[in-house]
Amino acid sequence: MTTATKPSSNILNWASKDGEFRRNPSVFRNTISKDPDAIFTPEKDRYHLYISWACPWAHRTVIVRALKGLDNIIGLSVVDYFLGENGWKFSTPEETPGSIPDTVNNAQYLRELYFKANPDYDGRFTVPVLWDKKLQTIVNNESSEIIRIFNDAFDDFVPEKKDITFYPKHLANEIDSVNDWVYDKINNGVYKCGFAATQDAYMNHIGPLFKALDDVEAILSKNQFLVGNTLTEADIRLWTTVIRFDPVYHTHFKTNLKSIKYDYPNILRWARQIYKIPKIADTVNMTHIKNHYYQSHKQINPHGIVPVYNGPETVDMRTKISI
Numbered sequence: 001m002t003t004a005t006k007p008s009s010n011i012l013n014w015a016s017k018d019g020e021f022r023r024n025p026s027v028f029r030n031t032i033s034k035d036p037d038a039i040f041t042p043e044k045d046r047y048h049l050y051i052s053w054a055c056p057w058a059h060r061t062v063i064v065r066a067l068k069g070l071d072n073i074i075g076l077s078v079v080d081y082f083l084g085e086n087g088w089k090f091s092t093p094e095e096t097p098g099s100i101p102d103t104v105n106n107a108q109y110l111r112e113l114y115f116k117a118n119p120d121y122d123g124r125f126t127v128p129v130l131w132d133k134k135l136q137t138i139v140n141n142e143s144s145e146i147i148r149i150f151n152d153a154f155d156d157f158v159p160e161k162k163d164i165t166f167y168p169k170h171l172a173n174e175i176d177s178v179n180d181w182v183y184d185k186i187n188n189g190v191y192k193c194g195f196a197a198t199q200d201a202y203m204n205h206i207g208p209l210f211k212a213l214d215d216v217e218a219i220l221s222k223n224q225f226l227v228g229n230t231l232t233e234a235d236i237r238l239w240t241t242v243i244r245f246d247p248v249y250h251t252h253f254k255t256n257l258k259s260i261k262y263d264y265p266n267i268l269r270w271a272r273q274i275y276k277i278p279k280i281a282d283t284v285n286m287t288h289i290k291n292h293y294y295q296s297h298k299q300i301n302p303h304g305i306v307p308v309y310n311g312p313e314t315v316d317m318r319t320k321i322s323i
Contacts, residue, residue, distance in 0.1 A: 019198030026142035027123055032153045040132060040139050042153045047139065048075040048104045049146075050113065050129040052088060053285035054292030056187065056240035057143040058128040063236050064150040064166060066279040069158040074150075077102045079110055079127065081288040083296040087111045087125040098285050104133055113138065144179070147233055166233040174227050178234045185212035187241050194253025194300065202254065210257050213264060220266035224273070235274060242271050243284065247311035248293045252300060261311070286310050 051058035
């Protein structure tokens with residue numbers, strides 16, 4: 001049996017036996033350091049990023065890659081939006097517009113990279129993946145750590161971006177604090193609601209989700225951004241969830257107590273403001289986002305019908321969506 005077809009746990013089974021969704025921790029947690037003794041050191045064209053336009057976690061990494069000017073330093077592959085029993089698949093742009101094939105390992109499925117890095121791997125095959133072409137292995141598959149790597153590890157290659165930081169030291173503690181509750185209650189909170197397999201599990205998380213959104217609204221009623229009135233990783237991490245909220249989570253994940261468009265004017269203003277930052281719009285593909293959730297999650301939407309609503313937060317230039 002080849003590693004490409006090696007079985008793993010059912011990747012489409014999201015809920016635990018008690019009906020609760022519990023996200024498994026990422027496994028590959030290395031960093032890239034300028035220390036000459038480090039295993040992974042910053043080099044141009046040594047690393048390759050694998051993402052899905054649909055995935056909010058992967059979306060974070062490609063935003064920071066773009067804003068830090070790393071497009072020509074770190075390569076990019078984009079999986080097909082459909083997540084099937086074999087996991088994320090690589091398609092050509094002709095097959096699925098917006099996809100970028102794996103030109104590094106010529107893999108057909110993302111899972112092949114995990115088995116190449118570790119033949120005994122038995123976890124989920126998630127994006128993003130930061131791959132080392134020199135050592136032929138995965139550096140990191142945890143989005144929060146990849147954006148920290150991109151924030152400063154490659155500054156010597158893009159000196160014009162060196163002064164741009166999304167994790168300023170004087171705001172680090174406050175950013176970490178915001179990240180903690182935003183991740184638990186909002187980023188992961190929508191999934192706790194959407195993948196809940198019992199009414200009790202759903203009810204455990206729907207209230208905390210909207211309480212956290214109310215807290216964000218209150219912060220943004222007084223401030224332009226979440227922390228320090230400057231764009232930080234806290235904004236980027238939340239933003240990728242917010243732009244998916246109305247077109248996907250509100251309906252698909254049953255998080256419908258309120259909507260961004262009608263109930264959170266300050267979050268809406270903030271979301272639109274970030275979207276207008278140069279290069280941000282190029283990272284948004286609403287076709288991939290909607291088609292992934294509505295077509296891949298058959299346990300929630302068995303007929304795979306994709307609603308027409310695209311949300312009020314952004315204008316997706318690829319599909320000429322207007323607000």
